[in-house]
Amino acid sequence: MRKWKAVKRHPSIYKYSVNNGMRYGIRRIWLDSEKKRHEFTKSGFRTIKDAEIVLTKFEDNLYSDQKSPLKNEKVKVDDYFQKMKERNIKIGKWRIDTVKTKDQYYNAHIKPRFGQMPLSKITRSQYQKFIDDLVERGYAKSTIKTIDGIMQLIMNDADTYDVIYKNKLKHIAINGGKPAKDLTLEDIDYRQWLSQAEKMVNKYKMSMIQLFALGERREELLGLHLGSFEFSTDAHGQEICKITFDRGRTIQRLNGGPLKTQASYRSIYVTGDIIDSIKYAIEQCKNICDKFGIEINDDTFLYRNEITGDPIHPTYPTRLFKSISDKCGVKIHPHKLRHYFATSAKDSNLADTAVAKWLGHANVQMTNKYARPNKNSVLRVYDGVKKKIDL
Secondary structure (H helix, E strand, C coil): CCCCEECCCCCCEEEEEECCEEEEEEEEEEECCCCCEEEEEEEEECCHHHHHHHHHHHHHHHHCCCCCHHHHCCCEHHHHHHHHHHHHHHCCCCCHHHHHHHHHHHHHHHHHHHCCCEHHHCCHHHHHHHHHHHHHCCCEHHHHHHHHHHHHHHHHHHHHCCCCCCCCCCCCCCCCCECCCCCCCCHHHHHHHHHHHHHHCCHHHHHHHHHHCCCCCHHHHHCCEHHHEEEEECCCCCEEEEEEECCECCCCCCCCECCCCHHHCEEEEECCHHHHHHHHHHHHHHHHHHHHCCCCCCCCECCECCCCCCECCCCHHHHHHHHHHHHHCCCCCHHHHHHHHHHHHHHCCCCHHHHHHHHCCCCHHHHHHHCCCCHHHHHHHHHHHCCCCCC
8 A cells, every 4th residue: 555645734635656756645534423533535636736626625515514525436427417418407508409419419429438437537638539539530620629518518517516526628639620611602602692592482482581691590580470570760761670589490499499598689670672571571471371270460480381381490491592502503501691691791890799789699709700701801801901002
């Protein structure tokens, strides 16, 4: 048995030698209310600070009459993930869509490798190899970051609730991974795609595409209902339409549910020709409902299947956009129009905060990430400075 030596000025902390250096341990003795002697021992710390962190947590739990974190050392990754998921669902922190996404990534990647391992036994080198393997297998860097984000979520949560003494996997290196899909959209390609759309779809579906061009999320647009629109006139006689986003429709929530974040709840205002498109969509929605005997009220979803009368399925816009893209050779999907809107707004020198609120972003940093400068926007930067720099 290794010989432990007390560390000066660090009560209950000891040091001992190992083959590759020095390690530290904790030996804390205390008496319970019945005067019975107990001992809390833990070893293997690389630094005094690491040992002090665990000792401090133990002392806090001891004096508040809680169980020692040592009791949780054998908790497995899978067991903890399931309990963490249940807790976040119960308190309403995770939406059903969030749960499905995290489950998919966890079950496909983390569970096979670490699911049956105790949280406290996962080493940094093991986890780094796991990340490096994902890179070698050709995963996109964004996908690897998502997988790592779930693992970090598990470990940080376990750290917070004293299941482990610290998250040893923080700030892991992700060196490589395929770049994210190019979401740059040139103005000329957008116009070509839009022209093709006008030839292929009716006015009702075209109004939906026009609203997508405003940069809103798919779930928000499909969650629009008759009560989402408010028409008024300004002091100059110009008609204004207020559009409020307050619910979302996804594959998991066909009847509507909460939006992605608190910032997603917002209102935007439009003027001009798009108002006529919105009014047409509202009338067409009412006609479809009348045809199928569907009750019409403020909660009636705006975009409906013209054959069945049901609200359109959340996957329909993607299929519609693909059919247009296949016909004209310009690949555009609904989310790409969101990036294009952000790019156009930035290129027009609009205030970052105003654009962030329009898109439902919690901060301008996210909005700036969405902007994808295309050829024309970059040329406009050049045109704006070439006279001053004498080119």
